[in-house]
Amino acid sequence: MCCEATMIQALRERGMRLTPQREMVLHVLHEIPNDATAEEIHARVSRLSPAVDLSTVYRTLDLFTELNLVSSFKQADGDQRFELLTIHAPHFHLLCQQCGELSSVSISELQPLASQLFQTHRFELKMEHLIIPGICAKCSSRTA
Amino acid sequence: MCCEATMIQALRERGMRLTPQREMVLHVLHEIPNDATAEEIHARVSRLSPAVDLSTVYRTLDLFTELNLVSSFKQADGDQRFELLTIHAPHFHLLCQQCGELSSVSISELQPLASQLFQTHRFELKMEHLIIPGICAKCSSRTA
DNA sequence: CTATATGCAAATGCTTTGCATATCC
DNA sequence: GGATATGCAAAGCATTTGCATATAG
Numbered sequence: 001m002c003c004e005a006t007m008i009q010a011l012r013e014r015g016m017r018l019t020p021q022r023e024m025v026l027h028v029l030h031e032i033p034n035d036a037t038a039e040e041i042h043a044r045v046s047r048l049s050p051a052v053d054l055s056t057v058y059r060t061l062d063l064f065t066e067l068n069l070v071s072s073f074k075q076a077d078g079d080q081r082f083e084l085l086t087i088h089a090p091h092f093h094l095l096c097q098q099c100g101e102l103s104s105v106s107i108s109e110l111q112p113l114a115s116q117l118f119q120t121h122r123f124e125l126k127m128e129h130l131i132i133p134g135i136c137a138k139c140s141s142r143t144a
Numbered sequence: 145m146c147c148e149a150t151m152i153q154a155l156r157e158r159g160m161r162l163t164p165q166r167e168m169v170l171h172v173l174h175e176i177p178n179d180a181t182a183e184e185i186h187a188r189v190s191r192l193s194p195a196v197d198l199s200t201v202y203r204t205l206d207l208f209t210e211l212n213l214v215s216s217f218k219q220a221d222g223d224q225r226f227e228l229l230t231i232h233a234p235h236f237h238l239l240c241q242q243c244g245e246l247s248s249v250s251i252s253e254l255q256p257l258a259s260q261l262f263q264t265h266r267f268e269l270k271m272e273h274l275i276i277p278g279i280c281a282k283c284s285s286r287t288a
Numbered sequence: 289c290t291a292t293a294t295g296c297a298a299a300t301g302c303t304t305t306g307c308a309t310a311t312c313c
Numbered sequence: 314g315g316a317t318a319t320g321c322a323a324a325g326c327a328t329t330t331g332c333a334t335a336t337a338g
Contacts, residue, residue, distance in 0.1 A: 122281030
């Protein structure tokens with residue numbers, strides 16, 4: 001799989017090592033539909049190898065985030081969540097500040113804003129890291 | 145101030161009490177430009193009355209949130225933040241992922257995206273809470 | 289008076305860190 | 314062989330909770 005090759009290269013470039021733990025975390029991230037907490041990822045890794053520590057999972061996820069393999073963000077409930085950047089079509093997220101629901105939106109909807117910000121501010125919007133806060137349909141109808 | 149009257153009435157309706165602590169938290173919220181953490185709010189209250197406990201601040205902010213005086217939300221970094229509902233920031237932020245520079249942009253530039261997201265997803269973008277990640281002009285010219 | 293609110297201290301839940309040991313290159 | 318990673322246990326940090334006391338109405 002291309003992710004693994006990417007990871008191996010990125011690790012080599014930095015003099016870092018390919019360990020079974022890192023392979024397992026990467027593998028497990030492919031099985032997860034959307035995003036997951038470190039606990040969830042750890043639980044899945046544990047099925048493959050029970051000795052792997054939660055702290056290792058955290059360290060690995062942080063590493064992957066730096067390597068740009070994973071995006072990491074916090075939901076409204078405060079849980080930090082992680083997902084593979086490559087697995088899905090390019091998208092950004094809407095985060096409901098009330099219920100914490102996270103939904104994905106194709107980056108095509110962002111294109112106009114991206115051009116706008118580049119034209120007026122020379123700012124290159126990183127669309128896949130964008131999390132837009134607001135109130136989702138369910139919550140706003142509940143309140144209204 | 146009108147907020148205070150609103151608070152008093154809301155408290156009365158529920159058989160709750162008007163305490164100095166609640167008054168101070170409400171007062172302090174007016175001094176804060178945008179939004180603040182519980183710690184920041186507590187620090188300001190402490191200047192008025194050092195004995196007030198952080199837990200009381202949390203309880204008060206939760207209460208105000210229920211009373212709809214305050215909006216409470218978590219930023220993407222996970223910090224929970226609070227702000228008076230009556231105060232609105234006229235801008236959102238661009239955050240450079242390389243140098244960390246934070247710049248402000250008028251919400252008028254966001255309007256098209258906001259309408260777009262509302263039309264297609266019924267999602268109410270909270271513009272003043274938005275922080276857009278990317279690469280600023282300085283950094284991208286430096287890299288190029 | 290008496291129910292509600294507070295301060296204090298301890299508990300919680302997620303995440304990070306220090307360190308000795310194990311492991312990859 | 315020597316630096317990098319890991320597991321373990323303990324520390325951090327923001328937030329919440331239990332409880333006796335203080336206080337608003």
